[in-house]
Amino acid sequence: xxxxxxxxxxxxxxxxxxxxxxxxxxxxxxxxxxxxxxxxxxxxxxxxxxxxxxxxxxxxxxxxxxxxxxxxxxxxxxxxxxxxxxxxxxxxxxxxxxxxxxxxxxxxxxxxxxxxxxxxxxxxxxxxxxxxxxxxxxxxxxxxxxxxxxxxxxxxxxxxxxxxxxxxxxxxxxxxxxxxxxxxxxxxxxxxxxxxxxxxxxxxxxxxxxxxxxxxxxxxxxxxxxxxxxxxxxxxxxxxxxxxxxxxxxx
Ligand code: 13P
Numbered sequence: 001x002x003x004x005x006x007x008x009x010x011x012x013x014x015x016x017x018x019x020x021x022x023x024x025x026x027x028x029x030x031x032x033x034x035x036x037x038x039x040x041x042x043x044x045x046x047x048x049x050x051x052x053x054x055x056x057x058x059x060x061x062x063x064x065x066x067x068x069x070x071x072x073x074x075x076x077x078x079x080x081x082x083x084x085x086x087x088x089x090x091x092x093x094x095x096x097x098x099x100x101x102x103x104x105x106x107x108x109x110x111x112x113x114x115x116x117x118x119x120x121x122x123x124x125x126x127x128x129x130x131x132x133x134x135x136x137x138x139x140x141x142x143x144x145x146x147x148x149x150x151x152x153x154x155x156x157x158x159x160x161x162x163x164x165x166x167x168x169x170x171x172x173x174x175x176x177x178x179x180x181x182x183x184x185x186x187x188x189x190x191x192x193x194x195x196x197x198x199x200x201x202x203x204x205x206x207x208x209x210x211x212x213x214x215x216x217x218x219x220x221x222x223x224x225x226x227x228x229x230x231x232x233x234x235x236x237x238x239x240x241x242x243x244x245x246x247x248x249x250x251x
Pocket of ligand 1: 009095167171172173174175210211212213231232233234235
């Protein structure tokens, strides 16, 4: 049985004072929930403060990005060791916004994934197709390339621990979620791909759906066999909507 996993990707939202308010509300709303694993991914500058606030709670800390090098002259970047010491458990890698606006490549994603494991961080690897690719029937090809590249060189233990987030780009921030059935189909395909290379680890690995997840569509998504949780953007910025999504994942 895979434990449901709901993570909030705050993206470039919430100053320190705003983050403190949101986290305080979230701790209250989510207190006592153990059936679902919960993580929040605030902007890097607020990681340490958020960790102080949640370290005794059932909410885990995630980062939105990292660099693969250990240390040195890489202005503006953050290492795995820095994230680990800040209290980070999860790190989002290869989000479509980073691929699009910051020129991240499949090869870079793979280097980051391997680096994350070196520092005891669990990667949440994002994959997904554009609207054009979907319309041209290229969804499977796209995610196949992304998944195979991201997982290259990992061992089965790492793959079992890894999280993949299937986020169709056309569903991100648009209010237009994939249907639960479509999301389930692609996620099932991703699991088959991983099984080809890593066998039974594929059945331990959790795969989230992301893209306009809201309190009113989470239950339908979670009812699908292959969907193990959600990576939530906009709806994770308000305590009540994020908490409703977490509770929806428990049903
Ligand atoms: P939205 O939930 O705002 O569509 O964002 C999804 C996402 O990109 C999470 O990483």
